[in-house]
Amino acid sequence: MLRGAFRIVRRFGTWPISAYLLILALATSIPITACAAFLAYHFVAESSQYRKVEYEDRLRLMRNATELRVANIIEDLQVLALSPSLADGRFTEFRDHAIDAVKLIGGVAIALYEPNGQQLVNTRLDLGTPLPKRVAFDAERRAIETGRPQVSGLQKAVVDGQPIVTIAVPVRIAGQIRYALNVGLSPRYLSTLLDDYVTAGLVGSIIDQQGLLLARRPLLDGDELIGQPTIPAVRSHLGAASAWWIKAVSRSGIATYTSLLRSDQSGWTVNLAVPRDAIDGPLHRTVEWIVALTLFTFALGMALARLLAHRFLAEFSDLERYVSGLQAGVAPPRVGRISEVNRMKKVLYRVGGELASALRQQRDLLDEINHRVKNTLGTVQSIARLSRASAGDIDQYVVAFEGRILALSEAYNLLTENNWVGADVRAIVDRTLAPYAGPDRLTVSGPGLLLPPKLTLALSAAIQELSTNAAKYGAFSTPSGKLDIAWTGDESDVVRLVWIETEGPLVRKPTRRGFGTKMIMAMFGSEAGWSVDLDFDPRGLRCTMQFRVGDEERNEVRLTG
Template sequence: MRGLGSRRRGWFRRSLLTWPVSAYLLLLAITTAVPVTACAAFLAYHFVAESSQLTKAEYEDRLRLMRNAADLRIANIIDDLQVLALSPSLAQGRFAEFREHAVQAVKLIGGVAIVLYAPDGQQIANTRLELDAPLPKRTEFDVERRAIETGRPQVSGLQRAVVDGQPIVTIAVPVRIGGEIRYALNIGLSTRYLSSMMDEYVSAGMVGSIIDANGLLLARRPLLDGDDLVGQPTIPAVMAQLGKPSAWWIEAVSRTGVPTYTSLLRSNQSSWSINLAVPRDVIDGPLHRTVEWIVALTAFTLVLGLALARLISRRFLAEFSDLERYVAGLRSGAAEPKLGAISEVNRMKKVLYHVGSELAGALKQQKALLDEINHRVKNTLGTVQSIARLSRASSSDLNEYAAAFEGRLLALSQAYNLLTENNWVGVSLESIVRQTLAPYAGPERLDIDGPDLLLPPKVTLAISAALQELSTNAAKYGAFSVPSGKLQISWTVDETGLVRLSWTERDGPLVHKPTRRGFGTKMITGMFAGETGWSVNLDFNPGGLRCVMQFWSRDQVDGDLPLMEAS
């Protein structure tokens, strides 16, 4: 019976890590506090981050509104100048009359002066000078010249007024008479006028500025040292972004040393850049402070939880120590226990007290039981020794030996389990059959028939071992190796107690007689040859293995398993 009963299984060794009660309580405190704190931290951070995003969006909208307001103000001034350029008095050369109209317009707009220029830069009318005062010729004439040459309105960068040298910007429009551009009409705007355009949009703590194409400050809010910064270059972080349509969230440092996020938009009506800066703390501060609070809250929660866990663990350890002392004292007699503050420990003490009282009257029974256990252990060790010897003889390598040895030990263990469940009185033959075959086939593939029969311990162990070997062989080579295979097992017993058990496989693969005797064959034949009246017949029928075993239903001798006699 080739390889009968060989099974391979892995061996696993696990180390057991033991912790004191205090460690479990500390772990409980940590696992309780961390999820709650993490959830609260996530919600707090989420809400603060969302608030920060809203602040950013509000800041961006504020900058766009400031840029749009500047563009709209310039567009309105251009419209007013273009209307003034259509004055009939100007077309007819009545410059004194035109000057009066310009005086009213400059007051309405709020500029410094309105000046009419000839193409060579000569002033023809100037609302800041008296009517009969001599009019100068302008040398810096680029804006007005571009207006005349292109026929489109132009906006300058920072300039100095011709009359008094104050810093201004100018807006110039061409003047057409009879379809021909004859003059350039401009208005000068003071830097304070530009600053006033930002008042509505630059809140406390922010810094707003208007910068010309050369990077010079045209206006700033809030003011530093009056107007001293007008005409000064903007800070380097902003200077690097000039000329771009937009630049957002640039890290910079203000002139007062405050870290800021600065952004700028280029004006659509001019070459100016509108800049707005906000302290970084306004954007990042709430997030940073929230993180700090989260860290502090987490630390406080953990420390509090650990402190409480330590306090409670001391109470537990004190009670367990008292329980340990009580258990140790049971050796000298079961004394009335002293109850403590933990109800579960008190219950254990009471149970131990009652058990100890009962055990005090059962020392002789324990000795008898130990003697019986010693006897059975010796028999079991002899059985294991024989299984090891026979498995070694039938195995070709170490792995096959280990698998076969483990499988046979498990079969022996199952038999011991059945006996233990029945207090070693005996086990029914049907229970042995069904438990042995359960791992190999379902009830639909089994035909089991026989009278109710109780086998004694030694016979139980022998028959369990034999059935295990037959089942293993059927799973590897016989009826259990294919889905269609079936097994019929039946037994009878006569009036003398002799049992005849028949094992018949069918609908399995074709059976060939083995060329050598494996462990199963040696074990079964040796076991049944070692007892008077026992016999076994193995028939390797091509249609299915048939095994007929005959044995007594009671112990005939007081010794080890019959298989131990086989070598």
């Protein structure tokens, strides 16, 4: 491909740099796009399908567990219906058997009904208590009429009106259906059926034939949702044998995919809702693969770019030789194969006569650089001398000297970023304190003030020394310590900066002045109208510096001592 591109270039003459870059972009972006698209599709499709199958199986297990529990209860009731005491009309004795059975099942109560709805036995009522006649007992009536077990929807208990569902079986005596025997189950009982299948992040529910919630996990506001209609997205599919991956929004506002299965045994619908992010989330996992692929293709692109770079190298090497010979005077430039390079050669040829003036500007620039280098070397010399005087041994001296040189370098970086016009007080404070404290321990306030270069260096050095002292002995030496820095400025260009440390260790006034104290006193106590006050308050060091922002020459600060 590359050789073909070069043959096209040789055939049609010079091309712009953009044409070469386009070839490089095509050579790298096409494989990146193709590979990324393939991997994204593959991993998303595979992961999403796996999760869907997993949740579908979970829903089936929920439905099967519900049906198995109902089947077990029906068997228990059918065994109880065969009790001899019931056939002989010994209802008091039968009541004792029913009490044991309801405890075994875990239901609310077991009741025995005549076909007209009159209760003959109710395990929740004491012996001798008049038993009520029930008007609404559809499940029990159907059990008597059909001779088959029946499961009700949500209804209210006759005794206390609490929400329950009932499971009823017919009672045959001498081959004839005489009664209906039922057990009442509370919604909380049904909710326990969901505990093993509805894990964190999922929503599971059991819904009766009328679309009312019988059980839900997790519960919201206790049991208040029991008896409430299910959400519209689910209600619209009630009666269907199954419905899969319906887009819905849960009661807590989470976008979900919800699926449901209907139980032919009970008529109930079992529902399981999964956050859409759990299904669509596999896309996120492909990001790592795409990043790795991007890195690989980037390396491939670099290799291809190197091949193309040989063409650029030849042209720019020729340009370099031409520029190097301009001062001595050269012949008109030779035309190459890159049009932009050819234009640069022509421009340089025309302006060759102006190089002499440009060399004078370079001399002026070198003079300015020499001046700043001398000042910097003088500052470094003073730092070295003062650090030696305050250091206890050579290791302490090296650490202190290195830290101060790095602080001076950071101040120079700040000035360089601002083209040596100066630096704002906040930028100086933020840049210097960044290694020592975050916003949770540091309070900075003050107006925007631009300091000239020399004053920038001085303030940076002072704050660096105060920060180092705070890290060793002051507020930054403990996790609870805090620092407040504030400054003000007035119309007379006087700046007042206050450094206050709090919640640190107990402060004691030093017995001798170290490097930091000497340096700060030397810088801010040597000019008229400038002052510095160090208050070794036991609650925390307080330092107040006052200086004037005026003429650059007046603000030249030197380290002495």
